[in-house]
Amino acid sequence: MITINVTTRDGDRQQIDGQEGSALMEMLRDAGLGVDGTCGGMCSCGSCHVYIASETTLPKPSEDEADMLEGMGSIVEVRPSSRLSCQIILKPELDGLEVEIAPQF
Numbered sequence: 498m499i500t501i502n503v504t505t506r507d508g509d510r511q512q513i514d515g516q517e518g519s520a521l522m523e524m525l526r527d528a529g530l531g532v533d534g535t536c537g538g539m540c541s542c543g544s545c546h547v548y549i550a551s552e553t554t555l556p557k558p559s560e561d562e563a564d565m566l567e568g569m570g571s572i573v574e575v576r577p578s579s580r581l582s583c584q585i586i587l588k589p590e591l592d593g594l595e596v597e598i599a600p601q602f
């Protein structure tokens with residue numbers, strides 16, 4: 498089990514647990530934290546946008562993810578820590594990851 502520390506859009510802090518190999522978006526969506534995952538993880542909707550609050554060694558965004566984030570920048574605040582949570586696959590080294598859910602896109 499991998500535990501993620503989440504700050505919601507309301508500023509509440511919650512801990513949620515997920516299985517290795519599942520997408521962070523699925524955890525956030527299934528926990529009812531306001532992440533829709535509208536495109537089902539195809540990197541094409543932006544509804545799973547999060548800010549990664551902790552120092553971590555996440556793989557760099559793919560070209561598709563980077564392009565999507567760049568395109569979102571005129572509508573929502575995109576930070577250097579911005580990621581699409583559908584592209585983050587849970588691994589043991591992500592246990593304790595700090596994530597803030599970005600404003601609705």
Ligand code: FES
Binds near residue numbers: 536
């Ligand atoms: S679920 Fe659509 S971009 Fe992540």
